[in-house]
C-alpha cells in the first residue's frame with residue numbers, strides 16, 4: 001500500500017485534528033444489527049490507527065436510534081479506552097446526560113438545528129425549545145468538568161425548507177454557543193454546501209465573535225462536495241474536521257448514496273498536502289475493510305477501494 005506524494009500546499013495549517021464519527025454517525029444509520037463486540041472492536045481499531053478523537057455512541061432514547069441502544073454496554077466493554085475528553089458521546093437532554101455521566105463519560109455533544117423543520121423532526125421541539133432543552137445539559141456537563149461540543153445541523157440547506165439564510169445559521173450558532181460550548185460544529189447534514197457558502201458562513205461567525213479556533217466542520221458527500229468543502233474550511237483556518245471511517249453513514253433513503261466524508265479520503269488529501277493528522281492510513285484502511293466485512297458490503301470510500309486491493 002502507498003500514500004500520496006507529499007507536496008506541501010500553501011495556506012493550510014500544519015496540523016488538523018480528525019474528529020472520527022464512524023461509530024456514532026456511521027453506525028446509527030445501519031439497517032443491519034451490529035453487535036456491541038464489533039462496535040467495541042471498531043473503536044479500538046480506530047484508536048490504534050491514530051484517530052485522536054472518536055465519537056463513540058449516543059445516549060438518545062432507544063426508540064429514536066435503536067442501533068445505538070447499547071451505549072452503556074459499549075462503554076463498559078471498552079473500559080478506560082472508551083472514556084476521556086477525546087471520546088465524546090451524543091446527549092439530547094438531561095436524561096441522556098445522566099446516563100452518560102453514570103457511564104463515566106468526560107465529553108458530550110448536543111445537537112441543535114439551524115432550521116425549525118429539522119428541529120421538529122429530529123428533536124420534536126422548536127429551535128427555541130431545543131436550545132432551552134440543552135441549557136441545563138450544557139450547564140451540568142460543564143459543572144461536572146466535561147468537554148462540550150454543540151452541533152448545528154442543516155447549516156447549508158434543509159430538505160424541507162430549501163435554502164437556509166447564513167444569518168439564520170449564525171443566530172442559532174451564537175445562541176447555542178452562548179450556552180457555554182467548548183466547540184461548535186457546523187453540519188452540512190444533506191451535503192448540499194459549496195465552497196463559497198463555507199467561506200461566507202465562517203466569515204459571518206467570525207464577525208459575531210466565533211472564530212475558527214472554536215469550530216469544527218461536518219460535511220456530507222451526497223453531492224460530492226464533502227472533501228472540497230472541508231479543505232475550504234481548513235484553508236480558512238478550521239483545524240477540527242469530522243469524518244467517518246470508510247465513509248460509513250449512507251443515506252437511509254438511497255442504498256448506494258454516500259453519507260459522511262470518508263476519513264481515508266480526508267487523510268489522503270491532508271497527507272498529500274503535508275498536513276499532519278497522526279493517522280496511519282494503512283491501519284485505517286485495514287479497519288474499514290474489516291468493518292465492511294462485518295457489514296456485508298463494500299466501503300463507499302474511494303481511497304479504501306483504491307488501496308484495499310493495492
Ligand code: MG
Pocket residue numbers: 025218220249260
Ligand atoms: Mg454525519
